[in-house]
Amino acid sequence: xxxxxxxxxxxxxxxxxxxxxxxxxxxxxxxxxxxxxxxxxxxxxxxxxxxxxxxxxxxxxxxxxxxxxxxxxxxxxxxxxxxxxxxxxxxxxxxxxxxxxxxxxxxxxxxxxxxxxxxxxxxxxxxxxxxxxxxxxxxxxxxxxxxxxxxxxxxxxxxxxxxxxxxxxxxxxxxxxxxxxxxxxxxxxxxxxxxxxxxxxxxxxxxxxxxxxxxxxxxxxxxxxxxxxxxxxxxxxxxxxxxxxxxxxxxxxxxxxxxxxxxxxxxxxxxxxxxxxxxxxxxxxxxxxxxxxxxxxxxxxxxxxxxxxxxxxxxxxxxxxxxxxxxxxxxxxxxxxxxxxxxxxxxxxxxxxxxxxxxxxxxxxxxxxxxxxxxxxxxxxxxxxxxxxxxxxxxxxxxxxxxxxxxxxxxxxxxxxxx
Amino acid sequence: xxxxxxxxxxxxxxxxxxxxxxxxxxxxxxxxxxxxxxxxxxxxxxxxxxxxxxxxxxxxxxxxxxxxxxxxxxxxxxxxxxxxxxxxxxxxxxxxxxxxxxxxxxxxxxxxxxxxxxxxxxxxxxxxxxxxxxxxxxxxxxxxxxxxxxxxxxxxxxxxxxxxxxxxxxxxxxxxxxxxxxxxxxxxxxxxxxxxxxxxxxxxxxxxxxxxxxxxxxxxxxxxxxxxxxxxxxxxxxxxxxxxxxxxxxxxxxxxxxxxxxxxx
Numbered sequence: 001x002x003x004x005x006x007x008x009x010x011x012x013x014x015x016x017x018x019x020x021x022x023x024x025x026x027x028x029x030x031x032x033x034x035x036x037x038x039x040x041x042x043x044x045x046x047x048x049x050x051x052x053x054x055x056x057x058x059x060x061x062x063x064x065x066x067x068x069x070x071x072x073x074x075x076x077x078x079x080x081x082x083x084x085x086x087x088x089x090x091x092x093x094x095x096x097x098x099x100x101x102x103x104x105x106x107x108x109x110x111x112x113x114x115x116x117x118x119x120x121x122x123x124x125x126x127x128x129x130x131x132x133x134x135x136x137x138x139x140x141x142x143x144x145x146x147x148x149x150x151x152x153x154x155x156x157x158x159x160x161x162x163x164x165x166x167x168x169x170x171x172x173x174x175x176x177x178x179x180x181x182x183x184x185x186x187x188x189x190x191x192x193x194x195x196x197x198x199x200x201x202x203x204x205x206x207x208x209x210x211x212x213x214x215x216x217x218x219x220x221x222x223x224x225x226x227x228x229x230x231x232x233x234x235x236x237x238x239x240x241x242x243x244x245x246x247x248x249x250x251x252x253x254x255x256x257x258x259x260x261x262x263x264x265x266x267x268x269x270x271x272x273x274x275x276x277x278x279x280x281x282x283x284x285x286x287x288x289x290x291x292x293x294x295x296x297x298x299x300x301x302x303x304x305x306x307x308x309x310x311x312x313x314x315x316x317x318x319x320x321x322x323x324x325x326x327x328x329x330x331x332x333x334x335x336x337x338x339x340x341x342x343x344x345x346x347x348x349x350x351x352x353x354x355x356x357x358x359x360x361x362x363x364x365x366x367x368x369x370x371x372x373x374x375x376x377x378x379x380x381x382x383x384x385x386x387x388x389x390x391x392x393x394x395x396x397x398x399x400x401x402x403x404x405x406x407x408x409x410x411x412x413x414x415x416x417x418x419x
Numbered sequence: 420x421x422x423x424x425x426x427x428x429x430x431x432x433x434x435x436x437x438x439x440x441x442x443x444x445x446x447x448x449x450x451x452x453x454x455x456x457x458x459x460x461x462x463x464x465x466x467x468x469x470x471x472x473x474x475x476x477x478x479x480x481x482x483x484x485x486x487x488x489x490x491x492x493x494x495x496x497x498x499x500x501x502x503x504x505x506x507x508x509x510x511x512x513x514x515x516x517x518x519x520x521x522x523x524x525x526x527x528x529x530x531x532x533x534x535x536x537x538x539x540x541x542x543x544x545x546x547x548x549x550x551x552x553x554x555x556x557x558x559x560x561x562x563x564x565x566x567x568x569x570x571x572x573x574x575x576x577x578x579x580x581x582x583x584x585x586x587x588x589x590x591x592x593x594x595x596x597x598x599x600x601x602x603x604x605x606x607x608x609x610x611x612x613x614x615x616x617x618x619x620x621x622x623x624x625x626x627x628x629x630x631x632x633x634x635x636x637x638x639x640x641x642x643x644x645x646x647x648x649x650x651x652x653x654x655x656x657x658x659x660x661x662x663x664x665x666x667x668x669x670x671x672x673x674x675x676x677x678x679x680x681x682x683x684x
Contacts, residue, residue: 379493
């Protein structure tokens with residue numbers, strides 16, 4: 001009974017803190033602009049099954065991809081076990097889901113095996129991050145803080161697995177005459193040592209569940225928020241061809257007005273800033289992308305600009321967006337301003353202009369972030385609000401305006417190629 | 420070197436005046452019209468269309484930039500002005516099917532014009548050629564490139580953008596028998612460096628030009644030819660090969676030029 005009360009109090013605190021974090025982020029989301037409408041749910045579900053649950057884009061790097069996929073699939077079954085632990089904790093039952101029979105055995109057994117696999121892989125990830133100089137884990141946006149965040153997340157996951165195995169070993173050890181579920185790893189460990197581990201059951205259970213609660217509340221402030229947001233981010237992904245850059249509707253209205261003097265001017269139409277200068281100009285999807293990004297750097301790794309030593313790093317664009325929202329969001333909600341903006345104070349013009357819009361980054365992103373579209377949104381601001389394009393581009397604009405071609409040739413000569 | 424002669428390319432205004440309605444519109448694009456090197460590709464493709472007896476026409480002086488480069492450089496206003504003008508012309512001729520050689524024009528016409536009222540079946544020329552070969556309408560009996568090896572460079576707006584990876588390869592294979600793939604091929608393909616309006620500006624400071632990085636990969640593959648399917652890629656690869664002083668042993672050739680040569684047009 002005391003355990004139940006203690007647990008329920010802990011659970012309420014966990015939910016309370018989490019609700020606070022969600023409310024904070026919700027406020028930030030409210031500052032953003034609409035994105036595309038979410039339609040075609042059938043296609044979205046199959047896309048999610050494919051990219052998120054099937055891990056298809058992760059497998060573009062086969063070795064590390066398989067390790068990630070196993071950790072991810074392991075997390076899915078282990079999460080079922082965690083839900084049971086919460087139910088047990090609240091209700092005072094022991095192994096509340098055991099009635100599901102063979103399904104229970106499968107879930108628990110695979111969770112037990114996955115716990116060991118994940119522990120091994122997480123250790124390898126951690127060592128790789130520390131000692132192997134993986135190029136995509138470097139860059140200006142990969143600050144010492146970002147690396148600590150990554151290591152801390154790995155540490156959390158590692159200890160979650162250790163505590164789960166301890167709890168399982170304790171459970172197996174304290175039920176010598178038979179128990180619910182199957183524990184290939186934990187039971188083998190108990191047999192191997194031949195000691196009595198029953199004392200591990202309670203502390204194992206508590207440590208595991210408290211780690212879950214702490215980790216869950218750490219995540220909204222970590223790049224590893226990914227754990228919660230990557231699946232919804234894939235579900236809400238842009239399903240259009242990646243090189244389709246949506247037309248700006250406010251411009252369509254203006255162009256129609258220009259081409260057709262009869263067209264009525266809609267006074268109700270909101271006069272918004274063209275393009276993106278700061279966080280309130282981005283869409284909710286851009287912001288969600290920035291919260292879902294786990295900074296794996298696969299985008300930057302394949303970026304032709306980055307490969308050839310230019311400043312642009314597609315990952316930095318989204319890391320900066322999230323950072324700037326952390327700074328600007330609370331101010332904006334309080335109705336205050338600072339004299340900074342995402343563009344220029346975080347992301348330089350030099351970075352924005354280096355993009356070839358080749359979409360290698362978007363192709364690679366395991367959670368379907370579209371970097372080039374946000375980069376081009378910032379170009380829209382620079383060009384249409386400030387006329388701040390590089391000289392070559394201004395010449396190209398003038399040529400298109402005057403002769404309908406990006407080069408200085410007369411439209412009269414358009415058939416010369418055939419002569 | 421053959422002396423280039425005038426080729427007979429039907430222009431939409433003339434054809435329509437005669438009361439005819441061509442099945443396809445060939446969208447030549449600004450590079451096809453004006454770029455010295457790429458004009459040869461436009462010529463090659465027009466010759467192939469003539470050889471096949473396809474019912475087609477071009478817009479000629481009525482064609483204007485699709486606005487792709489302006490859009491990707493952030494000038495949405497200019498892009499939409501271009502798009503609206505082009506759509507008016509295209510809809511005026513009741514165009515149903517458009518064939519593009521340039522993947523940037525292709526992507527814009529196919530993906531970005533519909534929302535502005537321009538709805539057409541937009542076909543990339545590599546897909547068209549592949550189809551013609553598969554259905555037996557285009558018979559390739561000679562291989563003027565005997566003994567030569569070739570690789571293929573994926574244009575981003577064709578491959579990653581619109582999933583067209585196999586069609587250009589099938590066309591190359593129909594003549595060369597094999598495509599020697601580079602390490603970064605298909606969806607992993609490395610950009611030539613010219614997309615997103617980079618073609619028209621100085622590159623930002625770095626330690627290498629993107630086209631050199633790509634050209635080095637081509638050279639590493641030790642092939643005689645590199646096939647491309649985009650005017651910008653062509654400029655970048657040709658320049659890269661020139662800069663690396665490899666013009667004697669390695670040439671850049673467009674998919675349409677391969678067929679032109681194979682047909683001896």
